[in-house]
Amino acid sequence: MSKMVNLKINNIDVSIEAGTTILSAAEKLNIKIPVLCYHKDLCIAGNCRVCVVEIVGSRKLAAACATPVSEGIEVMTNSLLVRNARKHIIELLLSEHNADCTKCYRNGNCELQDLAAEYKITNQDFIDMAHDGVYSIDDLSASIIKDDSRCIRCQRCVRTCRELQSVGALAVAHKGSEMKISTFFDRPLAEVVCTNCGQCIIHCPTGALIEKTYIERVWDAIADPDKHVVVQTAPAVRVGLGEELELQTGERVTGKMVAALRRLGFDSILDTDFTADLTIMEEGTELLHRLKANLVEGDHTEPLPMTTSCSPGWVKFFEHTFPEMLDNMSTCKSPQQMFGALAKTYYAKKVDVDPENIVSVSIMPCTAKKFEANRPEMRDSGYKDVDFVLTTRELAVMIKQAGIQFVDLPDEKYDSIMGKSSGAAVIFGATGGVMEAALRTAYEIVTGREVPFENLNIEPVRGLEGVREATVKIEKVLPEWKFLEGAELKCCVAHGLSNAKKVMEQVKSGEKEYHFIEIMACPGGCLGGGGQPIPTNDEVRKKRMKAIYDEDTSLAIRKSHENPEIVQIYKEFLGEPLGKQSHKLLHTEYFERQRY
Amino acid sequence: MGKNMLKRIDLIFKNEHDCDIILEKIFKRTNEELINDLIGSGLKGRGGAGFPTGLKWKLTSEAKGEAKYVICNADEGEPGTFKDREILTQVPHKVLTGMAACGRIIGAKKGFIYLRAEYNYLKPSLQKEIDTFHETLKKLKSDFRIEIFSGSGAYICGEESALMESMEGHRGEPRNKPPFPTDAGYLGQPTVVNNVETLAHCWTIFKHGPKKFRDLGVQDSRGSKLFSISGDTPTPGIYELELGMSLQDFVDDFGDGDSKAVQVGGAAGFCVPRKKFRETAIGYQGKLTGISLPTGGSMMIFNSSRSMYNVLKNYLEFFEEESCGQCTPCRVGCQQLLRGIEAVKRGDKPHYYLTKLLRLTETMKMTAKCGLGQSVANSFSSIVENFREEMIY
Ligand SMILES: Cc1cc2nc3c(=O)[nH]c(=O)nc-3n(C[C@H](O)[C@H](O)[C@H](O)COP(=O)(O)O)c2cc1C
Ligand code: SF4
Secondary structure, three states, rough: OEEEEEEOOEEEEEEEEEOOOHHHHHHOOOOOOOOOOOOOOOOOOOOOOOEEEEEEOOOOEEEOOOEOOOOOOEEOOHHHHHHHHHHHHHHHHHOOOOOOOOOOOOOOHHHHHHHHHEEEEEEEOOOOOOOOOOOOOOOEEEEEEEEEOOOOOHHHHHHHHHOOOOOOOEEEEOHHHHHHEEEHHHHHHHOOOOOOOOOHHHHOOOEEEEEOOOHHHHHHHHHOOOEEEEEEEOOOHOHHHHOOOOOOOOOOHHHHHHHHHHOOOOOOEEEEHHHHHHHHHHHHHHHHHHHHHHHHOOOOOOOOOOOOOOOOOOOHHHHHHOHHHHHHEEEOOHHHHHHHHHHHHHHHHOOOOOOOOHEEEEEEOHHHHHHHHOOOOOOOOOOOOEEEEEHHHHHHHHHHHEEEOOOHHHOOOOOOOOOHHHHHHHHHHOOOOOHHHHHHHHHHHHHHOOOOOOHHHOOHHHHOOOEEEEEEEEEOOHHHHHHOOOEEEEEEEEEHHHHHHHHHHHHHHHHOOOOOEEOOOOOOOHHHHOOOOOOOOOOHHHHHHHHHHHHHHHOOOHHHHHHHHHHHHHHHHHOOOOOOOHHHHHEEOOOOOEEE | HHHHHOOOOHHHHOOOOOHHHHHOOOOOOHHHHHHHHHHOOOOOOOOOOOOOOHHHHHHHHHHOOOOOOEEEOOOOOOOOHHHHHHHHOOOHHHHHHHHHHHHHHHOOOOOOOOOOOOHHHHHHHHHHHHHHHHHHHHOOOOOEEEEEEEEOHHHHHHHHHHHHHHOOOOOOOOOOOOOOOOOOOOOOOOOEEEEHHHHHHHHHHHHHHHEEEEEEEEEEEEEEEEEHHHHHHHOOOOEEOOOOHHHHHHHHHHHOOOOOEEEOOHHOOOOEEEHHOOOOHHHHHHHHOOOOOOHHHHEEEEEEOOHHHHHHHHHHHHHHHHHHOOOOHHHHHHHHHHHHHHHHHOOOOOOOOHHHHHHHHHHHHOOOOOOOOOOHHHHHHHHHOOOHHHHHH
């Protein structure tokens, strides 16, 4: 056990492990110290200085987030000295901040606004510097808007982009009064290595980084009597949406969400989970195909390991970072894009609507999906496959605007067709979920038996550990899979692009060998996506994750290949996995992008 | 004037070249003896903070690490000071010897000279000096080696933790403290950072013994110090003077007979008005007013033709630009101070707004992350309090 340190905080005695910060020590005593640049996901910066506290006898105040406890100190978190200094600092921040709160997208969910309210900053003696600066708004990206006038320079986004994501699209430029958060040569986010993952958005305390919103466009489509508006909802949305609408973190709101969408006026409420099941069919088959080609036929044109491709932030990162390995990525489109391509073909035919008049909307826990929907390749239906992508947060806004009392809504069911799904699809929302779903199906295809894990729960690939490995031994295979008898399928799961990069570099150098790698751009997977409710941190991620797995076990069908609508679509429309129709609609290609 | 001439000291630039003899002497003695000499001499850092050098080396020698480093801070960014440059030009071997002594004591194999970008022209001659010095070290069977690191050009990179960030290839932003460099400095390892002049003084102490150094100066402020004297003076330049002198004697010696104020320690230092010359001593603890001897030893003399408003504005412009910009009190505070005094001067803000600004500097002093933001209060409050009318009319 490490050494204990005794100290006093606000006259309360505490004994706590050496190395703990004053901030965490106070938290243990239920004493809240305000913070801005601090975020549990990130390394300590200590630059906003809002968390300063008094250490009795010291001439300077200490930043609680960055100062470790030491023996015998007496900390005051609310002395006159502290309060005056803290107020000064908040006033200073407001003086350089575009505090037109009523015109801000984050109005009502802003940490600076909360602090200003808490400290009742009603006077503004300092000179207003926010409105005479020349601030640029970068709104060229399909996913993210960066408004420097709202930036408080806490560098949370910079640390997020660099540490969690190892992308480094955002960095600090210039010094003194000119210091700002910038990009490579101050280019728009759309033209740099930004992956659109939106992690910077959910780590931003203010409205400096927000999603590009398409709410009004969707309202327009709904109001247009000639349009048939279909909506699909991603797996992770149902475990996050409630947080924005006065429910507890980790509450599952699938039924209420469907009810709300119906009340908003969408013509058909469908489920991305359906195409998640379809992804498993395609991707699982692709994996088996690659195994056979590489291990038996010696054909390495589609090499191993195969990585997943459903996370568009990961896809773009891959295109920038590992262009020489593009062939390792599964050619499967993401579930969103598979859905889009089918909505304007298969679905259109089924419900007898001219695809020209279909508006396809998706609700995603993700901002990169906005970019993905705009990729020029994503028009295989002959139209733009997905017209508008809204985040979980944007959906909540629409529900509030419509005056729907979400908490009181009854549970309703998805429409059909393309509304049915299995538990395997639901777990796509958590890191490791695609791997688990694929294994459930692929193992059964090969052996005719269920995966050898209790209750189908493949625990080794679950959890929040950054990189997880699992080996599945394949035995007693069906005759046509004889070449796999006794093989050990080596799998790896990584989430957060820093972990992804680490894994891929190990693969590239030959240090690690895998057959199948699942990667999600966002920490925690989609449940922690850049389009999810703010705040998101590990505590929140865990709760959402539990909800995902609860949802899985609550469902009668838990394997993608047993979803009756999946069986039906292959019979009626697609033929077989990797077949001609699938190739046209459900698979895609990747392009090398510059690294700068 | 002539009568009150302050004693000129000639230690730093004294023509001495016996590196090998001094090093041999140093390597023969125990660390404890060496550290005791250093502590006994009373030498304090000449780079601004005035931390006792012997104690710094002792702490670093006791700290645990895989490797340890000595860094000579030659970033000399304070406007108007160039005494470190002079040392590196005239007596670089003294600095190298100080570094080698430090390396031996703390257990470092590697030393760096963090050279201000503008001093890059010194590199060839300095490198030659280092090569010769390495030969001497080899003969003495020491594997200590010194390398020059070219600075990145920002004033803030003179702050030791920003300096190390910049050496590690990052943006020059000061770090949180603790940990201090003595525990976790360059690459997270125990590191001594010393000013050029501090290291040069070590030569004197190890060559002539601590007493020779200690006999100069007063109480807590021992030894001599280089001063860069500028402004309204007939005799600008670099002078080595004894610590502890009264500002009155200083002005009598160097002023033009009409001195209205002296800025002690550059932009980060204090402004002393004529009426306080007598009670102010130059040293780490001014007996009467608590004035501390500041960065670089810059002494700027102003006569009655100068507008103190312009002087302050000038300093604030410097800070507003040179703040690294990471922490709120400094980044925004400096801008508010500058715009604030301009607004008062224009009449857009009432004169009592100065009081609000003075309170702001108190907050900056207590909450800024590094010495830059913390020291803005020094010049601001000493000028505004002593020359309030000039700020308003
Ligand atoms: C803004 C700022 C700039 C500084 N610039 C220098 C510098 O140019 N040279 C220097 O020796 N010390 C400078 N310092 C002080 C260093 O941080 C450090 O205290 C010093 O190098 C330690 O050496 P010493 O103990 O020998 O004085 C600066 C400090 C601050 C806060
Ligand atoms: S006080 Fe100024 S220079 Fe120092 S860390 Fe803060 S912003 Fe940077």
